[in-house]
Amino acid sequence: MQDRILPPAKAVQNTHCTAQDYAALHARSLSDPDGFWADQARRIDWDRFPTRIAGWSYDPVDISWFEDGILNLCFNCVDRHLPSRADQVAILWEGDEPGVARTLTYAGLYAEVVRMANCLKELGATKGDRVTLYMPMIPEAAVAMLACARIGAVHSVVFGGFSPDALRGRIDDCASRFVITADGGMRGGKLVPLKANVDEALEGSAVQSVIVVRHCGNAVAMSEGRDHWYDTLGATVPDTCPCEPMNAEDPLFILYTSGSTGKPKGVLHTTGGYAVWTATTFHYVFDYRDGEIFWCTADVGWVTGHSYVVYGPLANGATTLMYEGVPNYPDCSRNWDMVERHKVDIFYTAPTAIRALMREGAAPVKKHDRSSLRLLGTVGEPINPEAWRWYYETVGDSRCPVVDTWWQTETGGIMITTLPGAHAMKPGSAGLPFFGIAPELVDAGGNVLEGAASGNLCIARSWPGQMRTVYGDHERFVQTYFTAYRGKYFTGDGCRRDEDGYYWITGRVDDVLNVSGHRLGTAEVESALVLHPKVAEAAVVGYPHDIKGQGIYCYVTLIAGEEASEALETELKQLVRHEIGPIATPDLLHFTPALPKTRSGKIMRRILRKIAENEFATLGDTSTLADPGLVDSLIEGRRNT
Ligand code: ATP
Numbered sequence: 127m128q129d130r131i132l133p134p135a136k137a138v139q140n141t142h143c144t145a146q147d148y149a150a151l152h153a154r155s156l157s158d159p160d161g162f163w164a165d166q167a168r169r170i171d172w173d174r175f176p177t178r179i180a181g182w183s184y185d186p187v188d189i190s191w192f193e194d195g196i197l198n199l200c201f202n203c204v205d206r207h208l209p210s211r212a213d214q215v216a217i218l219w220e221g222d223e224p225g226v227a228r229t230l231t232y233a234g235l236y237a238e239v240v241r242m243a244n245c246l247k248e249l250g251a252t253k254g255d256r257v258t259l260y261m262p263m264i265p266e267a268a269v270a271m272l273a274c275a276r277i278g279a280v281h282s283v284v285f286g287g288f289s290p291d292a293l294r295g296r297i298d299d300c301a302s303r304f305v306i307t308a309d310g311g312m313r314g315g316k317l318v319p320l321k322a323n324v325d326e327a328l329e330g331s332a333v334q335s336v337i338v339v340r341h342c343g344n345a346v347a348m349s350e351g352r353d354h355w356y357d358t359l360g361a362t363v364p365d366t367c368p369c370e371p372m373n374a375e376d377p378l379f380i381l382y383t384s385g386s387t388g389k390p391k392g393v394l395h396t397t398g399g400y401a402v403w404t405a406t407t408f409h410y411v412f413d414y415r416d417g418e419i420f421w422c423t424a425d426v427g428w429v430t431g432h433s434y435v436v437y438g439p440l441a442n443g444a445t446t447l448m449y450e451g452v453p454n455y456p457d458c459s460r461n462w463d464m465v466e467r468h469k470v471d472i473f474y475t476a477p478t479a480i481r482a483l484m485r486e487g488a489a490p491v492k493k494h495d496r497s498s499l500r501l502l503g504t505v506g507e508p509i510n511p512e513a514w515r516w517y518y519e520t521v522g523d524s525r526c527p528v529v530d531t532w533w534q535t536e537t538g539g540i541m542i543t544t545l546p547g548a549h550a551m552k553p554g555s556a557g558l559p560f561f562g563i564a565p566e567l568v569d570a571g572g573n574v575l576e577g578a579a580s581g582n583l584c585i586a587r588s589w590p591g592q593m594r595t596v597y598g599d600h601e602r603f604v605q606t607y608f609t610a611y612r613g614k615y616f617t618g619d620g621c622r623r624d625e626d627g628y629y630w631i632t633g634r635v636d637d638v639l640n641v642s643g644h645r646l647g648t649a650e651v652e653s654a655l656v657l658h659p660k661v662a663e664a665a666v667v668g669y670p671h672d673i674k675g676q677g678i679y680c681y682v683t684l685i686a687g688e689e690a691s692e693a694l695e696t697e698l699k700q701l702v703r704h705e706i707g708p709i710a711t712p713d714l715l716h717f718t719p720a721l722p723k724t725r726s727g728k729i730m731r732r733i734l735r736k737i738a739e740n741e742f743a744t745l746g747d748t749s750t751l752a753d754p755g756l757v758d759s760l761i762e763g764r765r766n767t
């Protein structure tokens with residue numbers, strides 16, 4: 127297959143954005159940002175339309191958008207759709223067990239959100255209060271987020287897979303006095319004891335009230351005066367609740383990053399800019415058409431769940447599918463089974479899930495009818511071209527465009543992507559900047575590189591969805607993002623721009639290798655390794671090497687049933703040599719049954735780096751690892767390489 131794939135014909139029909147549109151809109155978004163964003167802001171209903179649009183500086187750092195605008199985001203996601211969409215499904219939910227489903231129409235969503243908002247008010251929550259959500263993937267998770275937005279409370283969603291310790295840290299960090307949880311959640315047939323975890327996290331804490339949604343029916347302890355069943359409390363509250371008028375720059379939520387690179391940061395997003403950014407990106411990137419079923423598989427515990435399960439789709443009056451479980455339960459055809467049953471039009475998932483499903487071959491995909499699919503998307507990590515092709519050909523039957531969307535918790539929404547009806551796709555490249563985005567590649571000395579080049583990815587100008595601060599630590603915000611290159615936002619990612627202006631994320635800057643003076647992206651070496659039919663996944667890091675400066679250390683997991691051998695080691699080294707060149711030949715190969723991942727499924731390279739460097743004592747924060755036990759076996763493996 128060629129490495130430039132044109133949008134399939136159907137994608138171009140009735141698209142919201144052709145190639146010509148993109149060129150004109152992108153140019154205007156940079157030459158006349160105020161005019162452009164004032165126009166996009168009309169996607170949102172404002173109590174007072176802003177007269178000031180872009181008001182930001184990167185030196186000193188002070189960011190605001192739509193500064194004098196007044197709005198409520200819950201109103202925009204729920205109430206305003208009632209005249210036209212009361213009976214349309216807003217949230218289509220499927221539980222962990224196949225076929226267990228529930229739907230909330232926009233009218234139903236309104237009723238639930240009002241009930242939850244009034245429960246919060248009843249317990250004394252008001253504008254500006256932080257409310258921590260620790261929820262399974264059930265409609266009440268979205269309801270609770272929207273209820274907070276309705277009354278002006280700031281939600282902090284903590285992924286339901288986190289431990290009581292991790293939960294406590296996040297509750298304390300933002301001093302929240304309210305928690306919303308459920309008795310339990312189901313994932314892959316197993317009960318997650320959410321309420322019991324909350325009880326452990328709250329020992330000795332200042333949290334004053336906990337709302338408990340009844341979901342699994344498991345027995346839980348209720349602390350008198352503190353804990354309230356949602357069904358009981360919600361039965362007696364009023365059935366209306368006004369939307370709090372919010373200034374555009376009032377905080378909407380705090381979300382802690384996944385912790386791949388260090389201690390999680392409390393990323394703060396505000397109301398107006400985030401609303402415009404998620405509504406606009408959802409409209410263009412997914413090219414959403416009225417009536418379509420949109421399925422983003424992310425948990426609401428991650429930013430992807432915030433922006434593309436809840437706010438982006440609902441602001442656009444879409445039907446969003448929410449799934450409680452995991453992609454391999456009861457078996458690895460679950461996603462496709464759901465696509466078939468719910469006639470999903472747009473499917474958005476992560477490379478880690480695609481690679482895991484690819485391991486299982488085409489049969490589980492092919493046995494389900496996927497003719498409803500129109501568009502596929504990916505986010506979270508660089509996608510290896512091999513996995514991209516499998517997604518495009520096997521899942522999408524070479525019929526559905528794939529959008530590879532690069533963005534971060536910090537950016538609020540999608541930043542670099544192709545638009546499905548406008549651009550050719552290149553497997554492994556995220557694509558082109560979204561409207562208003564001015565990427566810059568900068569070398570170590572801070573020089574801006576022109577044309578085809580590789581460097582550190584910065585963004586030269588603010589965009590509406592940008593985070594405003596690290597909660598409670600503005601200095602960390604400035605230090606982390608604006609100090610390496612003065613006057614620019616530094617993403618922390620390395621990147622290459624090709625001759626067509628497409629961006630290729632090469633991994634975190636910390637992950638770029640310098641081998642005998644040559645700069646090599648870890649993602650490139652990994653993509654070469656996974657070309658081997660026996661290799662399932664690979665993670666590559668550098669380690670100190672006497673001659674080369676840095677040596678190439680490769681962690682490799684094999685397809686189920688395959689065994690490591692010296693012959694395979696030689697084959698893999700030759701494969702990388704052949705694909706990239708002699709300079710990239712791996713120095714050490716470490717076969718392991720699994721790779722350490724964050725709870726969001728990202729490979730935690732900083733731990734792999736430490737282990738490769740033989741720095742076992744200074745692994746840093748491992749609390750966000752999905753399987754902390756793996757670390758010991760990796761250390762053991764390192765001792766044997
Ligand atoms: P932390 O900031 O705590 O280390 P994190 O960076 O993993 O955690 P996120 O904000 O969820 O937290 O992830 C953003 C990062 O994910 C990006 O900086 C980039 O490295 C990677 N990423 C996301 N989407 C893509 C993509 N489409 N292609 C390549 N990389 C991606």
Ligand code: MG
Pocket residue numbers: 383387534618
């Ligand atoms: Mg990050």
